[in-house]
Amino acid sequence: MTATGEDREAAGPTTRGYWWWERRRSVALDVGLALFSALECGLEGVEFAGDTGLPVPLGVVFGFFAGAVLLVRRRWPIAVVLVSVATTPAEMGFLMGLVGLYTLAASDVPRRITVVLMSMSLVGTFIVTYVRLRQGVSASADFGPGDWYVPMLSLFMAVGLAAPPVLFGLYIGARRRLMESLRERADSLERELSLLADRAEERAEWARTEERTRIAREMHDVVAHRVSLMVVHAAALQAVAPKDPAKAVRNAALVGDMGRQALTELREMLGVLRTGEPMAARVTKVPLASVGRVAAAAPEDGPRLHEVETLVGESRAAGMTVELSVEGETRPYPPEVEQTAYRVVQEALTNVHKHAAGAKTWVRLAHRGAEVAMQVENGPSDSGTADAGLPSGGNGLVGMRERVLGLGGVFVSGPTDAGGFRVSAVLPDAGGAGA
Structure with missing residues (x-):
């Protein structure tokens, strides 16, 4: 046709x-x-x-x-x-x-x-x-007329009848092809815009999912450790109250202090969620190639690595035998690295309180040239205190792994030959940017 x-x-x-x-x-x-x-x-x-x-x-x-x-x-x-x-x-x-x-x-x-x-x-x-x-x-x-009259007039008539419609048709055809090309280009741009909009929607949905995961992880880290210590202290309080009232009073004071600390941390977190810029808004402003690293990054405010000693002291106050050793020269790290390291140690100690009450625990920190390593290992627990009866959602190890891998680190966990459990993690010094 x-x-x-x-x-x-x-x-x-x-x-x-x-x-x-x-x-x-x-x-x-x-x-x-x-x-x-x-x-x-x-x-x-x-x-x-x-x-x-x-x-x-x-x-x-x-x-x-x-x-x-x-x-x-x-x-x-x-x-x-x-x-x-x-x-x-x-x-x-x-x-x-x-x-x-x-x-x-x-x-x-x-x-x-x-x-x-x-x-x-x-x-x-x-x-x-x-x-x-x-x-x-x-x-x-x-x-x-002269000899030129008939040929010239014939040529004029022939050209006048053939050239104008052909030239006009060529112009209309070229204009039509140009319009079709522009229409195809506009359709192509519309399709590209639609794809970009779908991609932006996917990115926003991914960011919302990551934000929900991050909030759930933060809530778990803040609540689980404090509440676990409170339960342990409450159990100790119940055991020593008839025998040593003075120690019971001290344990009750510790329970109250830990409850107030937990409420304070929850209040601070809720305040950030109400007034601070959502992480989802920040995630959607970066390219998709960097979105995984941004989501793993924690807010600027949060626990730091030097607070691990206080964290260990709280576990000792709850009756746990904990040894802390630090290797290498202590130095500052990016906020997300320090917070992740702190949360790994915190969650590992919480798991010991939950599942291996009374077991001896070792916490090791190593500051190396381009990374920081941490390890929490507990020995076997007494048969009578093998489990403190605390509920567990099974998200502790998953949350630790997500944090560490999100910053480009290495995470390993599993039982030891002695019957205990070991959690090890290595984080790069440059955080997500150096992964």
């Missing part, structure tokens, strides 16, 4: 199914042009029949069908031009020739075919005009 594409000039087809037409106005235009052309050729067929000696009805029918070929100009523009060239000697099809050349030039037909058919039409018009003018000049005794 060699349609001109005039139907595609609008935003989209409104009606389909009219053979090769896509719009009602295209059908009306082509039918109107075909009727007008058929009427013109039919009237010119009368003169053609008189010149050739054919019956007039036959000349009219011939002209009518020849002119009606214009109806298929969008489907077969080459056929319309060929019929126009063929009827040129009969001096009919003036409208069919103009419209056919325009449609051919505006269509997607190869340019070499357009040039050939245009040349045929131009040569045919020139020959017919030349012959008619020469006959007219020869029949007129009073009019004697």
Whole structure:
């Protein structure tokens, strides 16, 4: 199909199914042009029949069908031009020739075919005009123009009838192709914008999920350790109250202090959630390639590595036998590294309180050249105090692993040969940026 594409000039087809037409106005235009052309050729067929000696009805029918070929100009523009060239000697099809050349030039037909058919039409018009003018000049005794008159006028007529429709068709075809290219580009940009919007929505959803996970992890770290110590102290208080009232008073004071500390930390965290900038907002502002590292980063405020000694002291006050050893020169680390290291030690000690009450525990910190390592190991617990009866959601080790791996570190946990449990982690000095 060699349609001109005039139907595609609008935003989209409104009606389909009219053979090769896509719009009602295209059908009306082509039918109107075909009727007008058929009427013109039919009237010119009368003169053609008189010149050739054919019956007039036959000349009219011939002209009518020849002119009606214009109806298929969008489907077969080459056929319309060929019929126009063929009827040129009969001096009919003036409208069919103009419209056919325009449609051919505006269509997607190869340019070499357009040039050939245009040349045929131009040569045919020139020959017919030349012959008619020469006959007219020869029949007129009073009019004697020079030898240049007939060729020049014939050439002018041929070019005037062939060049304008072809040039106008080329312009319309180029404009239509440009519009289609711009429309395709706009559609492509719209698709890209849609993909970017979907990607941004996915990023925002990922950030919301990470924010919920981070809040749950922070709440677990803050509450689990303090409450575990409170339960341990409460159990000790219940055991020593009848025997040693003074020690019971001290344990009760420790329980109260730990409860107040837990409430203070919860209040501070809730205050940050109410007034501070959500981490999700920060995550959505960074490229997807960095989003994992940003989500792992903790807020600037939080526990630091030097507070591990206080953390160990609290466990000792709860009755746990804990040894703390530090290797290497102590130095400051990025906030997210220090907070993650603190939370790993805190959660490991909490697990000892929960599942290995009474077991001896070793906490080791090692400051190395480009990393900080920590290890919490407990020995086997007494059979009577193997479990403090504290509930466990099973998220402690998972949370520690997520924190460490989020900063590009290494996390290992598992039982020891002696019947205890060991938690080890190594964090790079540069935090998430150096991972």
